Amino acid sequence: MSLVVNLVLLVFLLVMALAVLKTRHLFAMAMLFGLYSLLVAGLFVVLDAPDVAFTEAAVGTGISTVLMLVTLASIKDGHELISTQKSRTAPLIICVLMGGLLIYGTHDIAELGDAQSAPHMQVAARYIEKGQEETGVPNLVTAVLASYRGFDTLGEVTVVLTAGIGVLMLLGSRKKLRIKEVSNGK
Amino acid sequence: MANDLILRVVTKWLSPIIILFALYVQFHGDYSPGGGFQAGVIFSSAILLYALTYGLDAALQLIPEYILRIGASLGVLIYGGVGVASMILGGNFLNYSVLGSTPVAGQHLGIIIIELGVGITVASVMVLLFFTFARRVAPE
């Protein structure tokens, strides 16, 4: 039963990705992008990962879509032009080739849900056994994130701060809309 | 005009509920799905809803920008501070077992404090991003 739900959600996701590729009206594309993130969050819940689903729904549908809409409002350019100069066959060949190689690579991966596959064996089994008694926290994802892998989380918080500083440096000045007069030279 | 009124009333009712939910998710990260990142983003979405409905100037009066800049760095400082505190108390960097009377109590205390730091930084940075982008939108 959960396999059917999985397949239906994945097919919807593929249709949504193709719609984002094809549409030329950029505001519609932003809405489809938010819908894509919401479907991925639903898929995470089916795959037993509610923490990741929470984060993806909040961050993908909330922050990413809002920032895309604010960018579109700021540049006031709602439509994508069809470019005639860029060739479309070279990216298509590269994508088909890379997709073929990746599918050939999934031959060695165990089936979905196999309890004896390699990722579940050594480190994760110890976290599941000893996690609650060593840290006192029943939620294993929080225990691993905050205690066993605390350095990674320190790096992640620093990355968030760095992104904030970067955006402040790029857009923080109070002067608005200095459009460079390119036709008159520098 | 009628739509504007509905939006304002609903926002006034929903914003405190959203902030309460964000605090719930922050402090129940130990027992249910949740934690610092999710809580920070939910808190920032409450402020974003207020800014979208009432305008950027009203939101800037609610939370001035210098508080956001202080908050962003304060979260990382809390996180690093816990690490340094555990070094001062005798353990390694970010070894929470030395922070409390028993190792398990120390771990629990350390996890709660660093999740608080993460939540403060993520909320401040997300609101700061939105305010900085929204300043660049020219008035119609």
Add this chain to the structure above:
Amino acid sequence: MIEYIIGHINYWLIVAIMMVGLYTLMSRSNLIKKLAGLSMFQTAVILFYVSLGKVTGGTVPIISEKYSLYSNPLPQVLMLTAIVVGVATTALGFALVIRIKEAYNSVEENEISAMDEKE
């Protein structure tokens, strides 16, 4: 044979979604569409990793007395970090697009490189 296809079709569909995102990134010249394609590619890769951690018959990795088989918490933790780093990258990309628009008055990549070559 049927078992093999049923077990692996999730991975193949996710690889197809990844390739659509990559094609959007490479073949379209509008900068905002490129960023949307990049973000879709990142999300599909994260979906792939989380689906590696699923255990049939297992449950959410929160310890309680009623359940004994849990899904793997380790890919979920790593992908939590990856999602947040992805949104940081996307935000910086949008800030750069706004500055490019202010400097060149266009967000199409071929117009921008034509303006650069003319000078």
